[in-house]
Amino acid sequence: MVSETMTTNTMTADPILKVEHLSMRFGGLMAINDFSFEAQRGEITALIGPNGAGKTTVFNCVTGFYKPTMGMITMRQKGGREFLLERLNDFEITRDAKVARTFQNIRLFSGLTVLENLLVAQHNTLMKASGYTVLGLLGLPGYKKAAAESIEVARHWLEKADLIERADDPAGDLPYGAQRRLEIARAMCTGPEVLCLDEPAAGLNPRESLALNELLRSIRKESGTSILLIEHDMSVVMEISDHVVVLEYGQKISDGTPDHVKNDPKVIAAYLGVEDDEVEEVIEEIEEIEGTVGGTH
């Protein structure tokens, strides 16, 4: 029997992230209520749901910005090392577990150049190579090698994000869509195993949206980084995601492939703002209206 909440192929399952029984309470509000899902290694997993459903709260729990009221978030790196993210601080989640994130609102160093933004992201690696001493910065061969490598990494991601021509321009001068890609390139420079993107397509025009899709696809294909995505733009979600999880009022209402989720009456009801048993009726009405409009041409 196929379970109501279909998940991706369990035969080949290799979850990089497991969220189990997650709950988050803000005063009297249960923003997330006993929410569980898995993100598979190397896949793009999208977290969708109406406004206020709790998507950003889940993200904030995964990335250490919030400590969940209850639940367990396990991240398993490709080498087999496991981290219980709910027990770590945000900087440990980034540095040790290798989970990177971007935010709904762009947070670049707008006065620094595009290239400098990518080099700053590799500060931790460079400081380690310096032995945390000024002498190290000046003379250690290990530091020189690490510095050359970080420029190579930056160049690689500049090319992937189609920003190489703008490398020496201040980040703040880039068009909006390019700034979004720069944020993602900057996160990739830290060598993450999981990349969490909070509404990367928000405010993009269709051309910028296409460039974003291409960048995300190339990240999945070439780096093997797993992507966890919150997104309102359904064309982006349906085109690039391997797996979609739907939240409503802090609870999971659907989980499966984009096609499964798209046709799930519970999801349609949540987005239309109607009761489950009214879905068929509403869809018929919409089809009738579409038919009438189509018929006038």
Ligand SMILES: Nc1ncnc2c1ncn2[C@@H]1O[C@H](COP(=O)(O)OP(=O)(O)OP(=O)(O)O)[C@@H](O)[C@H]1O
């Ligand atoms: N720090 C907080 N303090 C109090 N309430 C919060 C806090 N963060 C989120 N909430 C509440 O939790 C609920 C879920 O919010 P959240 O931002 O996670 O939803 P969302 O699905 O990301 O929404 P949107 O799509 O609008 O960004 C909302 O009712 C919100 O008001």
